[in-house]
Amino acid sequence: MKTQWIDELGQRVPLSRQPQDLQTYGRDWTRVYVPRPSAVVFPRHADEVCEVLRFCSEHGIAVVPSGGRTGLSAGAVAAEGELVLSLERLRTLGEVDPFGLTLTTGAGVTNHEVHVHCEHLGLTWPVDLASKGSCQVGGNLATNAGGIRVLRYGHARHWVTGLQVALMDGTLLNLGNAVQKDNVGPDLRQLMIGSEGILGVITRATLRLALLPSDRQVLFLAVDGMETGLELLRHARIQGRFQLQAFEFMGRNCLEAVMKVGGSPSPFGPGELPPAAVLIEVEGRLDGELDRWLEQVMSQKLVQDGLVAKSSADLNRLWAYRDNITESLGRLGLMHKNDISVEVGRLAEFVHVLEKEVAPVFPGELYLFGHLGDGNLHINVMKPSAMDPEEFWDGCHVADVQLYELLHKLGGSVSAEHGIGLLKKSALGFSRGPAEVATMRAVKKALDPEGLLNPGKVFDLSTT
């Protein structure tokens, strides 16, 4: 029976059952679940996507939409025999509209390809992620991706004018186009963006473009901790007459990990590393404004040491200390990850309680880094080498509950950028109330009554 539907579908759209493909397309960058899809389909255009969904609706087959599979919450994992619907062949990339500064692209075009496509016009899609070479526009929107430019530009949802979405019953919705102002009824585009593939499958998008930042200035400042980092942020926001592009934080042990794995020297030269560092990127010609600000914060003893990038080469080398943290930690050991946020102004309070009360409960050393300007911290915990992985995961899950309770108390988010997927499902209730989850469930039921589209992600359809 199982083979029969796969064979039938395979006659209509390109399909693979190769074990290698099942492994590759059945999982994302989380390595927690074992991929077990029944097959992978590769529709070549939106009509084929609809055909696949209609077919699956009729036959009761569960479907997992799949982009570049760089997610960190297992939102694109197929571990229960689902059919993986890969959007990677939807690769039509249109011309940049020089009037409205928009670009229409298929869901399977990578983030980096979009950047390269409009770079020669001095334009960019300001959604910029470490995974940009692999992640795709469809996935960027399905997860409302964040990244290093959120402080300046906001999440992906701000940079879309039009969306084409296929529903589970095979209906194709064209939600807006390149028109900038279109205030007609509830905005279904925004409902679809960030819905992690549980409401519909994004097949095409019209993206808003921004001017490429010119004259990027980068500072890498030694600070004695989170509180000083926040004080610097406050100064930069109120007193700095410049546009912040990024304001990133990393603890000393993160910096040490990058230096160890990359074999790179301390950016601060010989001597002891500072307790923490912030990387600040500022845009524009500043005519001494940045210098004046630096003199102020130095005279107030907020900063004693720091570096200024004098060339693009410097800038890239300094950014590498931030960009390489996740990869370096991954190479040093098994990591448990949380991606949280609180109001920026309450971050110091959060970290204070975290370090005093929650950190001792985690079974390994904490590594803190992230987008300070957005109140977004990545909390990574490294498994002690002698500890059994099962014991480590169990210990982390116990500590997670305390972390989520703290976030709940502070009105923070259990998932700032990574979404919920499968991995953070148990945390959803700490950031969303029962009435809100019930409303989400009602929307899901209206669009996908059988619960066939990306089943089990974000929340379970039945409350029992």
Place this chain on the structure above:
Amino acid sequence: MNIIACVRQTPDTETVIKINGAANGIELDGVKLVLGPYDEYAMEAAAQIKEKNGGEVTAITVGGEKAAETLRHCLAVGADKAVHVQDTGADDALAIATALANQIKKLPHDLIFVSNKGTDSDRGAVGPMLGELLGLPYVGLVTEIEIDGGAVTVSRDVEGGSKEKFKVTLPAVICAQKGVRGEPRYASLPAIMKAKKKPIETVAAEGDLASLRKVELEKLEYPPARPPGRMVPGESAADKAKELVRLLRSEAKVI
């Protein structure tokens, strides 16, 4: 020890180069200008030798008004003072070497560092010319440098992984190869603040440098555009591979 670091301001390496209307230079409007990447290594070597052996580093450059920013950077990464020979017309190796030599003769000097080349002109000619004009020994592309009192031993890589070792009497002109003393340091905040108080002496170039020009730049042009990539059509991977082999045989003729 009196150390001189000869440096040059060049467009940032990530600049998108645009040729000017007369096709005899590049557009510099809006272009970020930085200390030449190879000059950074010369500057780093000068700073480290001073820090170990004592003495003073003077950074010197020939260039227009903006070149002072580059000297300010040098003052933040190890130079103690700087000399700015103001000239805008001398984009010529002999003219620059002459202007440098004229100034260096007036300064106490033991060790003079130049870099391998400017990333803009790619000439690599100023260093040997400077040695000649000053009547001093010159060693090119030095990868190691040892100082023992007044004697200096330098090494350079040659073909086949061998090294040439030279004993040089001071004063001498040394061309620093990339990495001779590790990666160049970043400009630190305290050093930038201190650099603001260090002196930059501005002098006019002696004589008409442009008249020394032996080489005239006739025309700049862009390299030919790269032909666009081609997608090999085909329904399956096997079809595509077959078509690719056919194209490599019949069109590219490489197999």
